[in-house]
Amino acid sequence: MKRLLKTSYGKAALTFIISLILLLFLRNPYYIGILIFLGINIIITTGLSLLMGYAGQISLGQAAFYGIGAYTTGILTTKLNLPIILSFPMCLFLTVLIAFIVGIPTLRLRGHYLAMATLGLGEIVHIVFNELIPLTGGPSGFGNIPLITIFGMELDNDYKYYVFVWAIVSLILFLSLNIINSRIGRALKAIHKEQTTAATLGINTARVKLYIFVLGAGYAGIAGFLYAHYITFLSPGSFGLGFSVLLVTMVAVGGMENIWGAFIGTTVLTILPEYLRFFHDFDILIYGVILMAIMMLRPEGLYGIKIPFKRVTSDG
Amino acid sequence: MNLGVQLLQYTLSGITVGSIYAMVAIGFNIIYNSTGIINFAQGEFVMLGGMTAVYLYKTLHLPLFVSGLGAVFIVMCIGILFERFAIQILKDSSVITLIIVTIAASILFKGGAMFIWGKDAYVLPSFSGDEPFHMFGATILPQTLWILGFLFLIVAALTGFFKFTIVGKAMKACAFNRRAARIVGINVNRMVMLSFALSALIGGIAGVIVTPITLAHYDRGALLGLKGFGTAIFGGLGNMGGAVAAGIIVGLLEAYSAGLISSGYKDAVALIILLAVLFFRPGGIFAKKEEQALKTF
Numbered sequence: 001m002k003r004l005l006k007t008s009y010g011k012a013a014l015t016f017i018i019s020l021i022l023l024l025f026l027r028n029p030y031y032i033g034i035l036i037f038l039g040i041n042i043i044i045t046t047g048l049s050l051l052m053g054y055a056g057q058i059s060l061g062q063a064a065f066y067g068i069g070a071y072t073t074g075i076l077t078t079k080l081n082l083p084i085i086l087s088f089p090m091c092l093f094l095t096v097l098i099a100f101i102v103g104i105p106t107l108r109l110r111g112h113y114l115a116m117a118t119l120g121l122g123e124i125v126h127i128v129f130n131e132l133i134p135l136t137g138g139p140s141g142f143g144n145i146p147l148i149t150i151f152g153m154e155l156d157n158d159y160k161y162y163v164f165v166w167a168i169v170s171l172i173l174f175l176s177l178n179i180i181n182s183r184i185g186r187a188l189k190a191i192h193k194e195q196t197t198a199a200t201l202g203i204n205t206a207r208v209k210l211y212i213f214v215l216g217a218g219y220a221g222i223a224g225f226l227y228a229h230y231i232t233f234l235s236p237g238s239f240g241l242g243f244s245v246l247l248v249t250m251v252a253v254g255g256m257e258n259i260w261g262a263f264i265g266t267t268v269l270t271i272l273p274e275y276l277r278f279f280h281d282f283d284i285l286i287y288g289v290i291l292m293a294i295m296m297l298r299p300e301g302l303y304g305i306k307i308p309f310k311r312v313t314s315d316g
Numbered sequence: 317m318n319l320g321v322q323l324l325q326y327t328l329s330g331i332t333v334g335s336i337y338a339m340v341a342i343g344f345n346i347i348y349n350s351t352g353i354i355n356f357a358q359g360e361f362v363m364l365g366g367m368t369a370v371y372l373y374k375t376l377h378l379p380l381f382v383s384g385l386g387a388v389f390i391v392m393c394i395g396i397l398f399e400r401f402a403i404q405i406l407k408d409s410s411v412i413t414l415i416i417v418t419i420a421a422s423i424l425f426k427g428g429a430m431f432i433w434g435k436d437a438y439v440l441p442s443f444s445g446d447e448p449f450h451m452f453g454a455t456i457l458p459q460t461l462w463i464l465g466f467l468f469l470i471v472a473a474l475t476g477f478f479k480f481t482i483v484g485k486a487m488k489a490c491a492f493n494r495r496a497a498r499i500v501g502i503n504v505n506r507m508v509m510l511s512f513a514l515s516a517l518i519g520g521i522a523g524v525i526v527t528p529i530t531l532a533h534y535d536r537g538a539l540l541g542l543k544g545f546g547t548a549i550f551g552g553l554g555n556m557g558g559a560v561a562a563g564i565i566v567g568l569l570e571a572y573s574a575g576l577i578s579s580g581y582k583d584a585v586a587l588i589i590l591l592a593v594l595f596f597r598p599g600g601i602f603a604k605k606e607e608q609a610l611k612t613f
Contacts, residue, residue, distance in 0.1 A: 058412055060419075105595040112354040115415060116545055117594050120587040123542060131580040241538055245419060252416045281435075285427030291420040296405060299413050 008177035012170040019166035023159065032158045036230060038270045039165040041250065042263055043172050043223040047216030049251045049262035050176060054188040055212045057107070061118030062247045064125035065095045065217040067239030069224025074145045074234045075135055084148055088225055095221030096214050103213045108206045114213070122244050129236035141235025148229045161230055168226065172219060176259055179215070184208055242284070249291045255301025264302050321453040326575040327568060332460045332529065334567020335467040336362075337586070339522035340544025341551060341559035342470065343515040349491035349554050350511035352411075356418040357398070359541020360425035361516045365391045365523020366532030367429050370438040380441060388520040394425075395516020399509050407508075422537065429534035437531040440524075459528045466525050470518055471560060487511060491554065539583065546590030552600025562601070 004010040019035075026032055044062055051057050072091035076082040082090075098121075106117040129136050136142065148155045148164070155161045179185050187208045190198035199205050228234060246269065254265020269287070276283050294301060340358055347355045369387035372378045378386065402417050409417075443462050448455040477484040489497040490507045498504050523532070530536075547566050551558025566586050574582035597603065 052412060056412055058415055109598050112415060113594055117591055119542055120590045124584050124587050127581060127584045245423065248419065282427065282431055284423060285431055288420055288423030288427050292424060295413060295417045295420055296402065299409060
C-alpha cells in the first residue's frame with residue numbers, strides 16, 4: 001500500500017478517491033461549487049508550478065491562456081454550433097500554438113523576459129476579449145454555452161461536474177508527476193540549478209523550458225474549457241491580470257519547489273476568500289500581505305512546513 | 317479640422333504620453349542597472365505619486381506646489397522602505413523570488429491605495445491654468461509643457477549626476493560590475509538603496525505631473541508599468557537616452573493608432589511593440605549588431 005502511494009498513479013488515484021470521499025460529506029451545493037473552482041484552479045497552477053519551480057521561469061499571462069481556452073470553446077459551441085468533442089481539441093490547439101509563438105523567442109532569453117512577455121500577452125488578449133465585440137460580446141460577455149455530455153450523460157448538476165473536474169485534476173497530476181520523474185523533469189531540475197552546466201551536459205535548455213511553458217499553457221486551456229462549460233457564461237473580467245497574479249501567488253505561497261506546494265497554495269487561496277467575505281474588495285490587500293510575508297519569512301512556501309503533532313513527509 | 321491639424325494634435329498628445337512612458341522606463345533602468353531586478357512595482361510608484369498629491373492637495377488643503385513636492389518625497393520614502401525591508405533582506409535569493417517580491421509589493425501598493433482612497437478617480441488642477449495655446453490650429457495644454465520640461469530636467473539632472481558626482485559614478489560602477497565595485501570600496505548596499513530612492517522619486521514626479529491630464533486611480537499602475545517596461549526594452553534595457561527616444565516613439569504610435577485606427581486597441585500598441593522587440597531585437601532598437609551578439613539576455 002505504502003509503495004503504491006509512492007507511484008504517480010497511486011498519488012493521482014488517491015487524490016481522486018479523497019475528492020470522492022469529500023463529496024459524500026459535502027451536501028451543500030455552495031461548497032461543491034467552490035471545490036469545482038478549486039479543481040479548475042489546481043489544473044492551472046500545476047502547470048504554473050512546473051514552470052516556476054522546475055524551469056525557474058515565471059508566467060504572468062496564465063489567465064490569458066485560461067481565457068483563450070474558455071472563449072475558444074465558448075465561441076465554437078455557441079456561434080458555430082460545433083460539438084464539444086471538436087471544440088475541445090481546438091481550444092487545446094490554440095492555447096498551445098499561442099504559447100509556442102510567445103515562448104520560442106522569450107525562452108531563449110534569460111531572466112525576466114518571459115514574465116514581461118506573458119504579462120504583455122495577457123493584456124493584449126484581455127483587450128481583444130473586450131474589443132472583438134461580434135465574437136466575444138465585448139465587456140458584457142456572452143452566454144448560453146452548452147453543457148458537456150459524456151457517454152450520453154449530460155453533466156447538468158454540480159455533483160456530476162465535480163466528479164468530472166476532479167477526474168481531470170487527477171489525470172493532470174498523474175501526467176505532471178510522470179513528467180517530473182522523466183528525462184525532461186531531470187533536465188528541468190538541472191536547468192533550475194545551473195543553466196550553463198545543464199547546457200554543457202547536452203540539455204537543450206531553451207527547448208526544455210519551451211516544452212514546459214507550452215504544457216502549462218495547455219493545462220490552462222483545459223481549465224478554461226472546464227470553466228466555460230460549467231459557468232456557461234463568459235466575460236473578460238474573469239481573465240485579467242489580477243487572476244494571473246493570483247495564480248502566481250497561489251504557487252508561490254504553497255511552494256514553488258513542488259507540485260503539491262501548488263496544490264496546497266491553491267487550496268488555501270481558493271478557500272480563504274470564502275472566510276474573508278467581510279473584507280469585500282480588500283481581499284487583494286490580504287493576498288499582497290500573505291505573499292510578501294511568505295516570501296520574506298518562508299520563501300520555500302507552505303509545503304513541508306513542520307506541524308508539531310504531525311510530520312509531513314517531503315518526497316515529491 | 318483638416319487632417320494636418322489633426323495629425324499635429326495626435327503628435328502633441330503622443331509626445332505628452334510618451335514622456336511619461338520615458339520616465340517610467342528610466343525608473344526601470346536605474347533599478348535594473350544597480351541590481352539586475354525588474355521592479356514590477358514601478359508603475360505603482362507613478363500611481364502613488366498622483367494619489368498622494370491629490371490627498372495632500374484636496375484633503376489637507378496644502379498649496380499645489382507643496383502637495384506635489386510632498387507627494388514626490390513620500391513616494392521616494394516608500395521606495396526606500398521597500399528596498400530596506402524587502403529587497404535588502406532577500407538580496408541573496410533567486411531571481412524568481414525577487415520578481416515575486418516586487419509583484420507582492422505592487423499588490424500591496426495597489427491594495428493599500430484602494431484601501432485608503434477607494435475606487436474613485438481623482439484630478440489635480442493644472443500647474444498653470446487650463447488656458448490652451450494654439451499652434452497651427454492645434455491646441456497645446458500648458459500641462460504638456462510642464463511634462464516635457466520635467467522630462468528634460470530629469471534627463472539633464474541624471475546625466476549630470478552619473479557623469480560628474482562621485483555617488484553617481486559609484487552607482488554606474490555597480491551597474492558595470494557589482495563585485496568589482498565592492499572591491500574598490502563602494503558601498504553597494506547603499507547604492508542599491510539609492511537606486512530605489514531615485515527610481516521611486518522619478519515615478520513620483522511622473523505621477524504628480526500627469527494627474528492633471530489623466531486623473532489618478534488606484535488601478536492605473538500595472539498597465540503604466542507594463543508600457544514603461546516595453547519602452548525600456550525598446551530603448552535598450554539600462555539605456556537612458558534610448559528610454560527617452562523609445563518613450564516618444566511609443567507615445568506617438570499609440571496616439572496615431574488611437575486617432576486613426578481605433579481607440580479600443582490603443583493600449584495594445586505599446587504591448588505589441590514590447591513583444592515584437594523582445595522577439596526580434598531583445599537588446600533594443602539602438603543596440604549595435606556586435607553588442608547584440610555579445611550580450612546574454
